[in-house]
Amino acid sequence: MRTPPRRRGRLAALALTLATASLLALTPTGGATAALPGTGAGPKPVPSPGAQAGRPFPAIADPVPGGFGSWQELFTVQQRLNAAASSIKQAADAAGHTGLTGIIAAPENRELRVYWHGAVPADMRKHIENRAAAVPVSVLPAEYSKAELGAEARRLLASGSVSLASTRADGKGVDVRRAPGATVEKPAVGGVPAFTDPAASTAGSAPVPLSCADGAAYCREDDISPYYAGARTSGCTTGWPVRLRTGARAILTAAHCGGSGTTAYDGGGDVMGTVENHDPFFDLESINTNANGRMWDGWWQNSTFTKPVHGLGNSWVGNWICMSGSRSGTLCGLQVTQVNASNLASASSWPNWPYSVAAAHDASFGPGNGDSGGPTFDLTGDLERVIAKGSVSHGYGDAEVPCKGQPSSSTRKCYWLFAYTEVYTAFNDPISPLFGSEVITG
Known part of the structure; x- marks a missing residue:
């Protein structure tokens, strides 16, 4: 049913803060991206934590939020919340219920918050009660339905007054970020970022070859086949290793890193393969190369630390995540x-x-140019395995901060507020050329 004008104005008034900012693809100039069929390069031994003398396995240095005693405790709680959230959403979708507006799975809340518009059907009440045996669940009223919020968000995008819009998980309105130079047609609406140009050069030129700083046979900055997530590829970073619906192996990166048919190179200047499945809607593409179910962890110059990929999951508002970039290293x-x-x-x-949007807890660090395509993830409770979430897409010009890892420069800027593509969504949407793909686990 069409939202009447009175309700539309009321919805716009519920938005939070409106910001005007440029959106910056996280790719340095002069990069290329692509890949040939990966036949492998013989056995590739898994790096052993501690193999480099005196270097301990990297721990998450950021302060643990929410009164948790450790990041292990926080991620254990988060995985329980996420499992319950996924179960509730799947049940609502399967039954055709439209009242579920959003879910907040912030571990510091110590409960899952489910926002429902209208009366909760009996079958969903029962399903939610069953989930409450594993985690506390609060069902809260949503002022607007997801359909109403989506209609308002699409209207604002079509007006040209905003560059990115998202429906609020609590059902109170629409979060937006205003397009640079746009005229505001309504009172301020919101607080989300936007997507912009595929500005990186993708002509297929080989980068200046790098080598591993410690003389290792392979490393994050110069990986070999089968490739891991989080490694350097031309001007960007390798994303999740995948098995396409054809059965072929490949590795993801951001679509703004190269067009279909261009050639991708690893950090050492070796040809990886050819870019396929270019998808500007989701800012994803695949490099046709051999890939393995592991991810580079730790600092940006690193031949020691990797983690196995445990699986693929959704992001939920309130989740704590990390990202692994070939220029920034791993940031949590x-x-x-x-x-x-x-x-x-x-x-x-x-x-x-x-897209999902994430922010550094203290607004002092974040991914930057060269990290595009890199994996975003959370961890299992033991911190030993990573759960794939997304692929770094872009940062926001009004959120610039000094870079970690490779230093800031005229061609490298970093941002505490950034957007990433939800890989799960792309793999499950028939409009995406990556529909039907699966993350390769290790």
């Missing part, structure tokens, strides 16, 4: 602030909007 202490966000280019994919 990042919290998901919005999910189900879109720019105008991908607005037609509603309700499967592709």
Whole structure:
């Protein structure tokens, strides 16, 4: 049913803070991206933590939020919340219920918060009660339905007044970020970021070859086949290793890193393969190369630390995540602030909007140029395995901070507020050329 004008104005008034900012693809100039069929390069031994004398396995240095005693404790709670959230959403979708507006799974709340518009059906009440045996669940009223919020978000995107919009998980309104130079047609609405240009050079030129700083046979900055997530590839970072619906192995990166048919190189200047499945809607593409179910962890110059991929999951508002970039290294202490966000280019994919937004806990660090395509993830409770979430897409010009890892420069800027593509959404949306793909586990 169409939202009447009175309600539309009321919805716009519920938005939080409106910001004007440039959106910056996290790719340095002069990068290339692509890959040939990966035949492998013989056995590739898994790096052993501690193999480099005097270097302990990297711990998460950021302060543990919410009164938890350790990051292990926090991620254990978060995984329980996420499992319950996924179960509730799947049950609602399977039954065709439209009242579920959003879910907040912030571990510091010590409960799952489910926002429902209207009366909760009896079958969902029972399902939620069953989930409450594993984690506390609060069912809270949502002022607007997801359909109403989505209609308002699409209207704002079409107006040209905002560059990114997302429906609020609590059902109170729409979060937006205003397009640079746009005229505001309504009172301020919100607080989410936006997507922009595929500005990186993708002509297929080989980068200046790098080598491993410690003389190792392979490392994050010069990986070999089968490739891991989080390694350098031309001007970007390798994303999750995947098995395409054809059965072929490949590795992801950001779509703004290269066009279909261009050649991707690893950090050492060796050809990886050819770019395929270019998807600007989801800012994803695959490199046709051999890949393995592991991810580079730790600092950006690193031949020692990797983690196995445990599986693939959704992001939920309130989740704590990390990212692994070939220029920044691994950064944790990042919290998901919005999910189900879109720019105008991908607005037609509603309700499967592709982006989530995350912010550094103290607004002092974040990914930057060269980290595009890199994996975002959370961890199992023992911190030994990673759960794939997304692929770094872009940062926001009004959130610039000094870079960690490779230092800031005229071609490298970093941002405490950034957007990433939800890989789960792309793999489950028929409009994506990556539909039907699976993350390779290790």
